[in-house]
Amino acid sequence: MQNLKDKPALVTGAARGQGLAEAKLLAERGARVVIGDVLEADGAAAVETLRAEGLDVRFIKLDVSSEADWDAAHALFRDTYGRLDILVNNAGIINRTSIRDTSLEAWQRLIDINLTGAFIGIKRMADLLAEGGGASVINISSNSAFSGHYDPAYTASKWALRGLTRAAAMEFAPANIRVNAVCPGLVVTGLNATAPHLQPMIAMTPLKRAASVEEIAHLVAYLASDEAAFVTGEDFLIDGGFIAGAAYRRVSVESGLYPE
Numbered sequence: 514m515q516n517l518k519d520k521p522a523l524v525t526g527a528a529r530g531q532g533l534a535e536a537k538l539l540a541e542r543g544a545r546v547v548i549g550d551v552l553e554a555d556g557a558a559a560v561e562t563l564r565a566e567g568l569d570v571r572f573i574k575l576d577v578s579s580e581a582d583w584d585a586a587h588a589l590f591r592d593t594y595g596r597l598d599i600l601v602n603n604a605g606i607i608n609r610t611s612i613r614d615t616s617l618e619a620w621q622r623l624i625d626i627n628l629t630g631a632f633i634g635i636k637r638m639a640d641l642l643a644e645g646g647g648a649s650v651i652n653i654s655s656n657s658a659f660s661g662h663y664d665p666a667y668t669a670s671k672w673a674l675r676g677l678t679r680a681a682a683m684e685f686a687p688a689n690i691r692v693n694a695v696c697p698g699l700v701v702t703g704l705n706a707t708a709p710h711l712q713p714m715i716a717m718t719p720l721k722r723a724a725s726v727e728e729i730a731h732l733v734a735y736l737a738s739d740e741a742a743f744v745t746g747e748d749f750l751i752d753g754g755f756i757a758g759a760a761y762r763r764v765s766v767e768s769g770l771y772p773e
């Protein structure tokens with residue numbers, strides 16, 4: 514399926530993990546993809562692998578919290594493609610510390626990357642997003658944006674991304690730039706591979722597993738496509754039913770109302 518043929522696309526934080534799977538799927542659908550990340554060696558290796566598969570992919574060093582780096586990304590898209598049709602604000606970090614144990618510096622750094630990075634990206638690329646007559650911005654939030662996750666900075670950044678998504682969707686609708694948020698549950702990646710909560714989280718998830726990176730990428734590819742032409746300002750949970758009722762389900766199991 515080549516439903517993204519020749520659409521210039523930028524996926525941030527795509528040297529590995531979900532971003533890499535999203536970059537790959539967008540490219541397989543025909544998009545001309547730029548991977549932006551701070552991991553230059555991983556990014557270069559990813560590009561080499563994807564190009565060997567015949568995909569149109571390149572890398573740019575992009576720290577999403579740096580306005581100067583966004584200026585360079587803007588120049589790349591302006592000079593190479595003349596426009597930007599798909600922007601996936603995927604880059605993110607986690608502190609995994611409580612409020613008591615989070616320094617102001619660590620709080621600020623996380624907010625700079627997870628939230629302000631998406632803000633700068635949309636602001637800086639807005640003219641190129643409007644250039645093609647229609648574009649799609651996808652902000653990767655989290656299902657922690659529907660609850661009280663144990664990392665306060667992470668939770669706050671992901672809730673705020675939902676707000677930024679709606680504000681941007683309203684501002685840019687006249688330019689036919691759609692803005693949506695994807696809110697995954699557990700996906701096992703470099704972000705959390707050694708975290709202690711994986712098994713408890715899987716046990717609580719109604720579908721009893723983590724998502725694959727490809728499953729998240731398919732939702733991103735849908736939102737990037739013209740099939741989603743009337744979809745904007747929306748949050749999409751993709752979490753195996755966790756937010757839909759995992760706590761009540763657990764209560765029901767423990768009360769003997771449901772089987773495990």
Ligand SMILES: NC(=O)c1ccc[n+]([C@@H]2O[C@H](COP(=O)([O-])OP(=O)(O)OC[C@H]3O[C@@H](n4cnc5c(N)ncnc54)[C@H](O)[C@@H]3O)[C@@H](O)[C@H]2O)c1
Nearest residue numbers: 526530531551576577603604605655697699700702703704
């Ligand atoms: N893994 C999960 O369970 C999960 C669940 C919900 C949401 N998310 C979100 O999905 C997104 C992707 O995470 P992942 O699970 O693939 O983790 P990951 O750690 O494998 O990927 C994150 C990527 O972001 C990059 N990055 C970090 N700081 C950056 C910066 N300043 N500028 C540019 N790139 C930067 C990293 O180098 C890395 O390549 C993140 O926004 C994360 O918060 C993850």
